[in-house]
Amino acid sequence: MTDEEIAASSNSAWEDGIYPFTVVGATEGQSKKGNDMITLELDIHKGGQTREVKAWLVFMESMQWQVKAFYESINGLHVYESGMVDANKLIGKKGLCELNSEESKDRETGKLTGKFYNRVKTYEKPVAGQDTTPAKANPISDDLDDADSIPF
DSSP states (O other): OOHHHHHHHHSSOOOSEEEEEEEEEEEEEEOTTSOEEEEEEEEEEETTEEEEEEEEEEOSGGGHHHHHHHHHHTTOHHHHHHTEEOGGGGTTOEEEEEEEEEEEEOTTTOOEEEEEEEEEEEEEOOOTTOOOOOOTTSOOOOOTTOTTOEEO
């Protein structure tokens, strides 16, 4: 589902702010410019509500700040610092992200539609009391010999 489709299905964007998230999907791939990346599907939580938002971790020098912030948020900085990451091990991880809202554009005309959707602006370090423990079924591992890991 695209960001625009998610926005249309939920009718309006949530207000800008810091929200807890859970990673429900993570797929390794390449960006349009050929950089390694991970596409994340995040469930964002607010009160008893959940909203799905897609986000991207792009492994290029100018975007390392965001990759590092993501790993700090899920309490996995040691994995980031190792230089090896694995999308499959991100499922179930919890952290905090800052959402902002953007107005969607019509794909054919490029004109603004008047409908808003949420995007992840950045990730936040865990705060006292915020549950960021790895999911027991899929813990972040220090095993750096995994052939499916992405070096950067």
